Amino acid sequence: MAVSSRFAAVAWRGVEYSPDAFGDLVARAAGGLARLGLSAGDRVALVVRNCVEGLVADQAVRRIGAYPVAVNWHGAQDEILFVLGDAKVRLALAHQDLWPSGADVPFISIPLTEGETGPDGQLASWAELLAGPRYEGPRGSAETIIYTSGTTGRPKGVRKLSATAGQRARARAMRDLLYGIRDGARVLVVAPLYHAAPLQMAQHTIERGELLVLHERFDAQRFLAAVEEHSITHTFLVPTMFARVLGLPAAVRNAHDVSSLEFVLHAGAPCPPALKHRVIEEWGAIVHEYYGSTELGPVSFATPEDWTAHPGTVGRPLPGVEVAFLDPESGLPGGAQPAELAVSTTAFGDFTYEGLPERRAELQAGDFVSTGDVGYLEDGYLYLSDRIRDLIISGGVNIYPAEVEAVIQELPGVADCAVFGVTDDDLGEVVAALVEPVAVAPVDPAELERHLSARLGRLKRPRVIEFCDSLPREPNGKVRKRLLRAEFEERMKQQVQDD
Known part of the structure; x- marks a missing residue:
């Protein structure tokens, strides 16, 4: 199918921008950037919440051949300052309340409300940027340029190198498959656009010329209302969003007609099998999943039928993608499975x-690139065991947190959990778990202990179990295990000192 060159209509805060109107905004914003001296190869930071101006800016920066740098505005000010410096940003577009103090990068403020004036030091206003010729x-x-979430240290800016015409054509075909977007699709994006998957879904919708409905942030009830109001056919969610929608009272969920939904995509974080079963029961066989990374792009894809027949899979490798498993000694393809996954695309x-x-x-491993994920193939379907960096080695035994998490999540009173290793003088590491109980009928701690004793060997059973109202997560749904590990170890150290 030929890809349309016209722009999508974009619905934002009750206003629908026609394809011509949206395209004109992009051309005028690009003209404004060029007048400010920006050109191909320059870096322009976007420190903005989801908004139509951010979409226009992303398109306009790329139109002139410069690189938009999507900044995680949920980060602390020093984290934002790091990205601005690391990416060698020449200009930024920012919501004024998100702009970090002490930044020496010239910027254009995007007002939160119409008529709002920008802060001192701005290079130009959004209105001034659009005022000149196209x-x-x-x-x-x-x-x-997307910055990784920085779970093992400072985030790294991932910049794609020039693609050939053939690669661009294959990438478009792959995105057609992944996002399922067809002629006449009506797409809702509620996840932050500084993450690769929702951003690329929005960009692909725009490039195809379909309707894109954009929300500033995710709200479960508003999500259902928007599906009904706009007859949404396609959307992207992360597992925590599934949980929040299904956590609404049945009367609230049933008050909204979501029968228009035909393609729901999730990625970015593992989805507990029990939760995914519930989503499929609620919405039908429309829940698709893909696995990939910011660096490599999509790797595998699972239809609802794939996942129902092969629970827990992240799908089959996509066309043009080859996977291999690395030998731990040589670091090259050929290792026994499960092992670290490497990809060639x-x-x-x-x-x-x-x-x-x-x-x-x-990361280079022969003709492949290592991913840091541990996995295996079974009947042509890819399964992930865990992350290499999350591997727990206790008493010389390798323990995969995902295996322990799956056992904990078997109990109906568990909403979610995170398992990780903490330092132990005797065994090197021991297993710790943070459990988020179901609010209505929480798991009984004694029942959890009995269940773990029956299902897991001694070394795999969590030495420490704590309960919480909600797990700390990145906006893309990934649990902040590095933070949890540090907090657990600090509390354990304090307990030893107190004793």
């Missing part, structure tokens, strides 16, 4: 890390 120069092809161009080419080189 950009009529050559169309650029740069992709947005022809659908996307190569990538690098901003300012860290040596970190990119470390």
Whole structure:
């Protein structure tokens, strides 16, 4: 299918921008950027919540061949300042209340409300950027620079290198499959656009010329209302969003007609099998899943039928994607499974890390790129065991947290959990667990202990179990295990001192 060059209609805060109106905003914003001296190869930071201006800016920056840098505005000010410096940003577009003090980058403020004035130090206002003539120069092809979530240290900026025409065509075909977007689709995006999956779904909708409905943030009841109001056919969610929708009272859920939904996609974080079964029961066989990374792009894809027949799979490798498993001794393909997964893909161009080419080189494993994920293939379907960095080694035994998490989640009184290793003088590490109980009928701690004793060997059973109202997560749904591990170890150290 040929990809439309016209722009989508974009619905934002009750206003629907026609394809021509949205395209004109992009051309005028691109013209404004060019007048400010921006050109191909420059970096422009977007420190903005989900909004139509952010979508326009992303398109306009890429139109002139510059790189948009999507900034996680949920981060602390020093984290935002780090990204601005690391990416060598020449200009930023920002919501004024998100702009960090002490930043020395010139910026354009995007007002939160109409008529609002920007802070001191701004280079121009959003209205001034749009005030001049349209950009009529050559169309650029740069992709947005996405910063990883930084779960093992400072985030790394992932920049895609130039793709060939063939790679761009294969990437478009792959995105057609992943997002399922067809002619006449009506797409709702509620996840933050500084993450790769929701951003690319929005970009793909725009490139295809379909309707894109954008929300500033996710709200479960508002999500259901929007599906009904706009007859939404396609959307992207993360597992925590599934849980929040299903956590609404049945009367609230049933008050909204969501029968228009035909394709729901999730990615970014593992979905507990019990939760996914409930979503499929609620909405039908429309829940699709893909596995991939910011660096490599999509790797595998699972239809509802795939997952129902092979529970727990993340699908089959996509066309043009080859997977291998690394030998722990040589670091090259050929290891016994499960082992660290490595990927080779022809659908996307190569990538690098901003300012860290040596970190990119470390990932090369022959013709493959290591992912840091542990997995295995069974009957052609890919399964993930865990992350290499999350592996717990207790008394010389390898323990995969995902295995322990799956056992804990078997109990109906468990809403979610996180398992990780904490330092132990005797065994090196021991297993710890943080459990989020179901609010209505929480799991009984004694029942949980009995269940774990019956299902897991001694070393795999959590030495420490704590309960919480909700797990700390990144906006993409990933649990912040590094934070949990540090907090647990600090509390355990304090207990020893108190004793």
